Amino acid sequence: MAANIKFDLDLCSSCKTCVDACFIDVIRWDDKKEQPFAAYPEDCVLCLGCEEACPAQCIEVLPAAVSAAPQ
Amino acid sequence: MTKLEDLGEVISTDVLVAGSGIAGFPAAIKAKETSPEKDVLIVDKATVGWAGLAPKGGGVFWCIAPEDDLDKFVEYHVKNIGYYLNDQELLYLNAKETYGAAQQLAEWGVKVQRDAQGKLLTGHLLSSRWSHAGADLDMISLLSARARKSGVKLLSKVQIVELLKEGNRIVGAVGFNVIDGRFYIIKAKSTILATGGLNRTAAMFTPHYGEGVAAAYQAGAEMRNAEFGFLIHPRVKGGGNIPNLAFNIHNAAGEYMAEKYMPEVLKEEIYDTAILTPAFVVGVFNEMREGPIRVDMSRTGPERGGPPPELNWNRPKQTSYFTRLRKLSKYSRPAPPNPEAEIGLAAGCSPIRVDHEMKTSLEGLWAIGDTSYNGSAWGGAVCMAPGRMRGSPLMIGLLGGLRSGPAAARAASQAGSPQINYDEVKRLKDEMFAPLQSSQGLLPQDAIQELDGIVSPVENGFSRTKDRMEKVLSRIQGVRQKCSQLYAKDSHGLMKCNEAKSMAVCLEIVFNAALARTESRAYHYREDYPERDDKNWLKWIIVKQEAGKTVLSTEPVPIDKYKFKP
Ligand SMILES: Cc1cc2nc3c(=O)[nH]c(=O)nc-3n(C[C@H](O)[C@H](O)[C@H](O)COP(=O)(O)OP(=O)(O)OC[C@H]3O[C@@H](n4cnc5c(N)ncnc54)[C@H](O)[C@@H]3O)c2cc1C
Ligand code: SF4
Ligand code: SF4
Numbered sequence: 001m002a003a004n005i006k007f008d009l010d011l012c013s014s015c016k017t018c019v020d021a022c023f024i025d026v027i028r029w030d031d032k033k034e035q036p037f038a039a040y041p042e043d044c045v046l047c048l049g050c051e052e053a054c055p056a057q058c059i060e061v062l063p064a065a066v067s068a069a070p071q
Numbered sequence: 072m073t074k075l076e077d078l079g080e081v082i083s084t085d086v087l088v089a090g091s092g093i094a095g096f097p098a099a100i101k102a103k104e105t106s107p108e109k110d111v112l113i114v115d116k117a118t119v120g121w122a123g124l125a126p127k128g129g130g131v132f133w134c135i136a137p138e139d140d141l142d143k144f145v146e147y148h149v150k151n152i153g154y155y156l157n158d159q160e161l162l163y164l165n166a167k168e169t170y171g172a173a174q175q176l177a178e179w180g181v182k183v184q185r186d187a188q189g190k191l192l193t194g195h196l197l198s199s200r201w202s203h204a205g206a207d208l209d210m211i212s213l214l215s216a217r218a219r220k221s222g223v224k225l226l227s228k229v230q231i232v233e234l235l236k237e238g239n240r241i242v243g244a245v246g247f248n249v250i251d252g253r254f255y256i257i258k259a260k261s262t263i264l265a266t267g268g269l270n271r272t273a274a275m276f277t278p279h280y281g282e283g284v285a286a287a288y289q290a291g292a293e294m295r296n297a298e299f300g301f302l303i304h305p306r307v308k309g310g311g312n313i314p315n316l317a318f319n320i321h322n323a324a325g326e327y328m329a330e331k332y333m334p335e336v337l338k339e340e341i342y343d344t345a346i347l348t349p350a351f352v353v354g355v356f357n358e359m360r361e362g363p364i365r366v367d368m369s370r371t372g373p374e375r376g377g378p379p380p381e382l383n384w385n386r387p388k389q390t391s392y393f394t395r396l397r398k399l400s401k402y403s404r405p406a407p408p409n410p411e412a413e414i415g416l417a418a419g420c421s422p423i424r425v426d427h428e429m430k431t432s433l434e435g436l437w438a439i440g441d442t443s444y445n446g447s448a449w450g451g452a453v454c455m456a457p458g459r460m461r462g463s464p465l466m467i468g469l470l471g472g473l474r475s476g477p478a479a480a481r482a483a484s485q486a487g488s489p490q491i492n493y494d495e496v497k498r499l500k501d502e503m504f505a506p507l508q509s510s511q512g513l514l515p516q517d518a519i520q521e522l523d524g525i526v527s528p529v530e531n532g533f534s535r536t537k538d539r540m541e542k543v544l545s546r547i548q549g550v551r552q553k554c555s556q557l558y559a560k561d562s563h564g565l566m567k568c569n570e571a572k573s574m575a576v577c578l579e580i581v582f583n584a585a586l587a588r589t590e591s592r593a594y595h596y597r598e599d600y601p602e603r604d605d606k607n608w609l610k611w612i613i614v615k616q617e618a619g620k621t622v623l624s625t626e627p628v629p630i631d632k633y634k635f636k637p
Contacts, residue, residue, distance in 0.1 A: 046399060047127055049127065052392050052395055
C-alpha cells in the first residue's frame, strides 16, 4: 500500500504526536525544520491513526493514487 | 579486553517484555506490581503507549459473565471450534478468569463499559453465543500511563531481533533502534515475548510478521498447532467489500451454501463469519470447482457486529476512529451487483508453545498474546487470532499478561545474573546489520511479496496435498536462503529485512507441521486425507529447531484426563 500524506504546516503545532502515533515508522521528525514529514509513504497502511491523533487536525492521508478527498 | 559496551548500548533488567500491546502491558504492570523491587522494561519497535493492534480494533472482548454456563461453553468450544486439540484445562482456566481480568483492566484505568451501578456491562453480541464486554480504544495509552506510574521502564523504537542464550536459558535479547540504528544488548533474567504473531489478514496487521515467533523458534523453543494458523474466508472475486458475504453465497445451481453446509449455524441464527464451519468452507471450495459461486444480496442475515442496544456502550474514541475510517470506503471499488465469490485466505501463525503460566519450553522465556494464541492450545485447532471466536484476542492477550508477569518476576528472583558471550553478540550484530553493507540484492518488501505470492493461492495455502506442500515449502526455503542477499538503505529498511526473514521462518514452521498432519481437521484441509482421523491424530504436532535443523514430533492430547472426548 502507499499513501499521499499531507500536513497543513500552517496549523501544525510541532507536537510530534503523529510521529508517535504512526505504528510503522512512516512519519519522521525533521529536526532542522521542527516539523513532521512522511519519510516512508510507500509503507503507509492507511490506518488513519496519525489523522485521528493530531491535536491540530492538520493531517490528511489519502490513497497514493488520490490527490484530494472527494467532495 | 573486549567489552559488550563496545558493541552497543547495554541495558540490564530483571524482566524484559518485548511488545507493548494488550498482552505486553498487563505482563509488565503485573510483574512490577507483584515484585516492586524488580526492574521491568517494556520495549517496542513502535512508540510505547501508541503501539499494538488494540487501539485500531473493535475493543470488544470475550468475558464470560457469572450467569453464563461454563461447562456448556467449554463443551461447545472443544467439539465445534477446537476439534479436541484444545488444552481443556487451560480453556477452563481462561474462561473462568475472563471476568476478573476485565475488572483488573478497569481498575488500571481502562474505560471498560459499566452499567449505572458500576457493574461490568456484558452481553451477547448479536452474532455470538457468549458474553462480551467492551472498552474504549484508548486502552493502550491508559495502560502505558499506569505502567509508568508503577515504575515500569519504557523503551520505544527498538526492534528486538534475536534472543540471547546462556546454555538453554534465555537471558535477554538484542535489537536496534529503528530511527538511528543504535545496537541494543538487553540482559534480562526473564523475557516475555508479546510481539504478536504472523498475521497477513489486512494491512492494519502490518507489524505482525512473527518476529518474536521466529526468534523463539531459532532459539530452540517448541511450536504447536502451527498447521492451523491460516484464516479462511469467502470474499468477492477481484475485490470489493461486502460485509458478511459468507451468508449470501449460492452455487452455480442456485443452492444456498450456508443452508447446505452449516444448517446448524443458521438454525441458531448466528451470522458471524468467525463461526464459519470447516464443512462450509470446504464445501464452498469444492462447489467453486464445479462452477462460479455468487453472492446474492437478496438474501441477508440480520445485521452483525455491533453491540445490542441494551449494552448501550459509550465509547467516544471508538466512534470517532471508525467514523474516520469510513472515509476510505469512498476510494475502494464498489463490488458489482451479485458478484462472483471465492475462498480467500490470510497467512498467519501464533504457534509458540506455552504452559498454563505462559512459559515456553525454554527456561527464562514466556510468550503471550498473538505470539502463542495457537501454541497455548486453549482454542485447539483454530486459525490465528481471532480464531473462531470474536473478542478472544484481546482477552487472551490480557490473561496471558496477567499470568506471565508475576511468574516471570518470581523466576527472576531465582535466576543468577546473565552471562553474555561477547563473541556471540558480535556475531548476532554483524548478521543483523549485514543488509546495510550492500547496496543491491533483495529488497525486503519484494521478499514479503514473494512469500505472500507463494502461500496465498487457495490451492497452496488452504487445499493442501503432499506434493503441493512440498513444493510450497521448498519455495519458502528458497526465499529464506535468498534473505542472505537482503539489503537496506537505512535502519527503517533494516527493520523490514528482519520482518521479511521472520515471515519466511514462520511460514516454514506452518508448512512443516501441515505436511506432517495426514488428516483434515478444522481449516487444515488435506485433499489427500480428506477425513478427520481421531484414531491416529488426537495429537499435537511439535516443531522445533535443533542445531539449525527442523525437528518434528507428535504428542498425544491427554484426552483421558479431559472432560470432553470425541
Ligand atoms: C481492525 C482490527 C479489529 C480488531 N478487533 C478486535 C476486537 O474487537 N476484539 C478482539 O479481541 N480483538 C480484536 N482485534 C485483534 C486484537 O486487537 C489483537 O489480536 C491483539 O490486540 C493482539 O495483542 P498483542 O499484544 O498480542 O499484539 P499487538 O497488539 O500487535 O502488540 C505487539 C506489539 O509488538 C511490537 N513488536 C512486534 N515485533 C516487534 C519486535 N521485533 N520488537 C519490538 N516490538 C515488536 C508491535 O509494534 C506491537 O506494538 C482486532 C484487530 C484489528 C487490526
Ligand atoms: S495512516 Fe497510519 S500508517 Fe499511514 S502514516 Fe498515518 S499512522 Fe502511519
Ligand atoms: S500531530 Fe499534528 S500538530 Fe502535532 S506535529 Fe504532527 S502534524 Fe503537527
